[in-house]
Amino acid sequence: MSQPQTYDAIIIGAGFAGIYAVHKLRDEMGLNVRAFEAGSNVGGTWFWNRYPGARCDIESVHYSYSFDEDLQQEWQWSEKFAGQPEILKYLNHVADRFDIRRSVEFNTRVTSVVWDDESSLWQVGTDDGRTAIARFIISGAGNLSVPKKPEFSGVDDFAGEVYLTGNWPHEPVDFKGKRVGVIGTGASGIQVITEIAKDAAQLTVFQRTPNFATPIGNHPTDLVEEAEQKERYPEIRDASRNHFLGVPYNQVQPSALAVSEQERRKVFDERWNAGGFRLFIDSFQDILVDKKANDTAAEYIRNRIKERVKDPVTAEKLAPKDHPYATKRPPLETNYYEVYNQDNVELVDVKAHPIERITPTGARTSEGEYEFDVLVLATGFDAMTGPLLSMNIRGKGGQRLEDKWSDGPHTYLGTTISGFPNLFLITGPQSPSVLYNMPLAIEDHVDFAADAIAHLHTHDLHVIEATEDAEDNWVQHSNEVAEATLLPGANSWYMGTNIPGKPRKCLVYLGGAPTYRKICQEIVDEGYRGFDLSAARKFSVL
Ligand code: N01
Numbered sequence: 130m131s132q133p134q135t136y137d138a139i140i141i142g143a144g145f146a147g148i149y150a151v152h153k154l155r156d157e158m159g160l161n162v163r164a165f166e167a168g169s170n171v172g173g174t175w176f177w178n179r180y181p182g183a184r185c186d187i188e189s190v191h192y193s194y195s196f197d198e199d200l201q202q203e204w205q206w207s208e209k210f211a212g213q214p215e216i217l218k219y220l221n222h223v224a225d226r227f228d229i230r231r232s233v234e235f236n237t238r239v240t241s242v243v244w245d246d247e248s249s250l251w252q253v254g255t256d257d258g259r260t261a262i263a264r265f266i267i268s269g270a271g272n273l274s275v276p277k278k279p280e281f282s283g284v285d286d287f288a289g290e291v292y293l294t295g296n297w298p299h300e301p302v303d304f305k306g307k308r309v310g311v312i313g314t315g316a317s318g319i320q321v322i323t324e325i326a327k328d329a330a331q332l333t334v335f336q337r338t339p340n341f342a343t344p345i346g347n348h349p350t351d352l353v354e355e356a357e358q359k360e361r362y363p364e365i366r367d368a369s370r371n372h373f374l375g376v377p378y379n380q381v382q383p384s385a386l387a388v389s390e391q392e393r394r395k396v397f398d399e400r401w402n403a404g405g406f407r408l409f410i411d412s413f414q415d416i417l418v419d420k421k422a423n424d425t426a427a428e429y430i431r432n433r434i435k436e437r438v439k440d441p442v443t444a445e446k447l448a449p450k451d452h453p454y455a456t457k458r459p460p461l462e463t464n465y466y467e468v469y470n471q472d473n474v475e476l477v478d479v480k481a482h483p484i485e486r487i488t489p490t491g492a493r494t495s496e497g498e499y500e501f502d503v504l505v506l507a508t509g510f511d512a513m514t515g516p517l518l519s520m521n522i523r524g525k526g527g528q529r530l531e532d533k534w535s536d537g538p539h540t541y542l543g544t545t546i547s548g549f550p551n552l553f554l555i556t557g558p559q560s561p562s563v564l565y566n567m568p569l570a571i572e573d574h575v576d577f578a579a580d581a582i583a584h585l586h587t588h589d590l591h592v593i594e595a596t597e598d599a600e601d602n603w604v605q606h607s608n609e610v611a612e613a614t615l616l617p618g619a620n621s622w623y624m625g626t627n628i629p630g631k632p633r634k635c636l637v638y639l640g641g642a643p644t645y646r647k648i649c650q651e652i653v654d655e656g657y658r659g660f661d662l663s664a665a666r667k668f669s670v671l
Contacts, residue, residue: 131471133252133259133260133261133621134163134261134262134347134351135155135261135262135263135358135405136160136161136162136163136261136262136263136264137160137161137162137248137254137263137264137265137632138150138154138160138161138162138163138264138265138266138267138582138607139162139163139164139165139251139261139263139265139266139267140154140162140163140165140265140266140267140269141164141165141239141242141266141267141268141269141270141520141544142164142165142166142173142269142271142274143164143166143170143171143172143173143224143229143233143235143269143564144171144172144173144174144176144195144220144269144271144274144351144458144557145169145173145174145176145220145269145567145568145571146173146267146269146555146556146571146574146575147164147166147171147173147233147267147269147658148220148223148224148227148229148449149194149196149571149572149575150162150164150169150231150269150555150575150578151164151208151227151233152196152227152229153196153228153575153576153579154267154579154582155232156227157579158579158582158583160582162270163232163233163261163263164229164232164233164234165233165234165237165238165239165253165261166233166234166235166237166240167236167237167239168235169235169236170221170235170656171220171221171223171224171233172216172217172220172221172273173220173269174271174273174274175213175217175220176217177274177295177296178213178294178295178297178317179213179214179217179297179298179299180213180292180294180297180311180320180321180505180507180586181302181320181324181325182212182320182321182322182323182324183212183213183294183297183317183320183321184210184211184212184213184320184347185210185211185212185216185229186210186316186345186405186406186460186461187210187374187376187405187406187566187567188209188210188376188405189206189208189210189211189215189216189374190206190209190355190358190365191211191365191369191375191376191377191566191569192211192216192566192567192568193206193219193327193568194223194328194568194572195362195366195568195569195572195622197389198362198363200223200226201359202359202362204219204222205350205355206219206350206355207349207350208347208348208349208350208656209346209347209348209350209351209515210345210346210347210405210461211348215452224502228287231341232249234255236315237254237255237256238255239253239254239255239256239270239520240254240256240520240521241253241254241257241520241521241522241523242254242266242520242521242523242552243521243522243523243527243551244419244523244524244525244549244552245527246525249550249591249592250262250263250264251263251264251265251266251551251552253266253561254521255671257554264551264555265551265552265553265578266491266551266552267553267555267575267578268516268517268520268552268553268554268555268557269555269571269575270516270517270520271516272512272513272516272556272562272563273295273510273512273563274295274493274510274515274516275510275511275515275516276293276294276295276506276508276509276510276511277508277509277510277511277518277627277650278294279487279506279508279629280508280629281312281484281486281487281492282486282487283486283487283488283489284487284504286487286488286489287487287488287490287504288386288489288490289493289501289502289503289504290302290502290503290504291503291504291505291506291655292503292504292505292506293505293506293508294313294317294318294321294506295317295505295509296506302503303328304325304328304329304503305328305329305330306329306330307328307329307330307332307501307502307503308312308329308330308331308332308500308501308503309325309329309331309332309333309496309500309501309502309503309504309505310332310333310334310335310491310492310499310501310503310504310505311325311332311333311334311335311505311507311508311510312335312479312484312504312505312507312508313335313337313485313506313507313508314334314336314337314338314339314340314491314507315457315458315460315507315509316458316460316461317342317509318334318507318669319342319460319462319465319508320460320462321465321505321507322334322464322468322507323464323465323468325505326468326471326473326474327462329473330473331473331474331475331501332468332473332474332475333474333475333477333492333499333501334474334475334476334477335477335479335481335484335492335499336478336479336480336492337459337479337480338449338451338452338478338480338620339447339448339450340447340449340457340459340460341430341447341449341455341459341460342453342458342459342460342461342462342465343401343404343408343416343433343461343462344401344402344404344460344461344462344463344510345404345405345461345462345463346386346402346403346404347404347463348404357558360666365377366569368445368644369566369569370569370573370642370643371642371643372478372642372643373410373564373565373641373642373643374406374410374564374565374566374642374643375561375565375566375569376405376406376410376566378405378406378407378410378411379411380399380407380411380412380599381401381410381411381412381413381414381555382396382413382414383413383414383415384413384414384419384422385412385413385415385416385419385422385423385425385426386415386419386421386422386425388521393425393429394429396412396413397412397425397426397429400412401429401433404460404461405461406461408426408430408459409426409455409459412426413426415604416454416455417450417455417456417614417639418613418614418615419615419618420453420615421456423455423615424453426454426455427453427454430449430454431448431449431450434447434466435448435471435513437466437467438466438467438469438470438472439470440469443469443476444469446476447466447469447476452618452619452620452621453615453619456616456618456619456623457619457620457621457622457623458563458621458622458623467623477494477499479494481496482494482495482496482497483495483559487504492504502664504560509606509622509627510622510627511596511628511631512563512622512623512636513538513557513558513562513563513622513625513626513636514534514537514538514558514631514636515628516529516626517554517557517558518530518534522549522552524546524548524549524550524552525549525550526548527539528548528549530546530549533546533548535632535633536555537625537632537633537634538558538559538604538633538634538636539560539600539601539604540554540557540558540560540595540598540600540603540604541595541599541600541603541659541660542559542560542595542603542645542648542649542652543556543557543558543559543560543561543607543638544557544560544574544577544578544649545561545593545595545601546595547594547595547596547597547599547600548594548597549594550592550593551592551593551594553574553577553578554574555571555574555575555578556570556571556574556639557584557638558636559603559607559636559637559639560574560637560638560645561637561638561639561642561645562637562638562639563623563641564637564639566638569642570642571644573649577649577653580653581593581653581657581660584653584657584662585662588662589664590662590663590664591663591664592662593657593660593661593662594660594661595659595660595661596659596660596661596664598659599658599659599660602659603659606640607635607638607640608634608635609641610638610639611635611637611639613639614634614639616637617633617635618640620634623636623637624636645668
């Protein structure tokens, strides 16, 4: 048996996080790194989610790396909100430009990550039976990378084709002339339904919870606007980093309840027409914290939906009433609601009449039988904690991460875990992560890990570990901040409630990226407050 390879750092994943981590640690710090990626190429989320209609909901000029000025100047987006193929092309371009692939082992899934108390090193097992050793682990395993397992009995007996939006085939799927059933109306469902409705002979949408979807406002890149943006990219990036969601929106007003109905309508109309996430994040500051303020936005959107859907019964089914606006992730759309005006589309309410089973020819609900040739599951992900818990991570004394997190995640800053030294989570649970612009959130976290490693090196130390106290305080703070918002009141993947048996805990830090960044900076400036740094032997390359 050959000796395990030893690295300074092992990086898990080659999506936005893994690509930047390889570049940062290898090219800028001179570390000996290796990345393991389950897919056959780079891309992460954008590699797996190649369903028709997959598109980014943040403007591409913002949803892109900021770490290299030449890169951001040279890349040109063809649309305001890029589709999945273009984002994947961009990530391949970045991988080429920085020669990332030579440090990545593709088609290699990490199956265990075990801390060795004696050597203070991590042992990483992969699905090809090998073990590799590293001082540091950077997990770029993603937040929405473990699709939820189908909850319906009978899926295996279905005689037609079955597709999962989160693990879509590389070959195009032809829906022309076919009867298609789609389960799920979250962000993925809404995007894929809009596309499938164009081709399918018959489309049956099984909706459990209607969503507050609002127009994305996509259009081909305006070259004048692009040139102007590129000229002041550093300023735009600063503004993004100082915004709750990581986008340079700056029109938010204090309270939806402090203005007249007419003024409120004007603000909502402007944000609706401008598109993107403006309606929820750039209209009124109290939308996410005050139910009455939220009700005004919710009612506005419900009315907009009803204006667009001709059949009043269908319109009523599509209008969300059981959760405040944006307490589930608000999807963005183009012509989604109009789909239900087509003769080939039927909406089935599976909250009123749950799916009992998938049959060989379709689905059976408590109300009746539905037949289709193709089943598309847009049923979501085991978000945030799922990717980490799927890797058999064992910390000091053999502690299993799944035991430590049996009542929900415990992290310090969403980047580190007490009892799991030298393990850095990129956009982990209890960080702003999915409620921040991901490429920027990722850059912040990779930089945080890189700085911590450099700090250890400078001080002749080699282990960094969050203290239990610091972690407990962060978990408490993160939960308290969440409780001050409307999010914990809704069932959503933010709260873990989409997965049966998953603890109901807010998985996202809701204090906003600017506050979060300030807290992280203070902790670093105070010599890594809340971390134990310990001395021992030096690591190999540094
Ligand atoms: O998953 P979801 P998603 N019976 O969990 C339904 C990101 N994203 O893949 O709400 C019947 O939101 C479920 O119903 P309910 C984005 O952050 C980004 O759509 O639980 N229905 C829901 O309708 C997003 O939020 C982009 O009642 C069942 C749907 O399936 C996140 O990924 C694009 C069911 C799942 O919705 C996840 O979105 C796409 C059951 N047993 C996604 N189980 C871009 O910005 C689940 N459902 C590009």
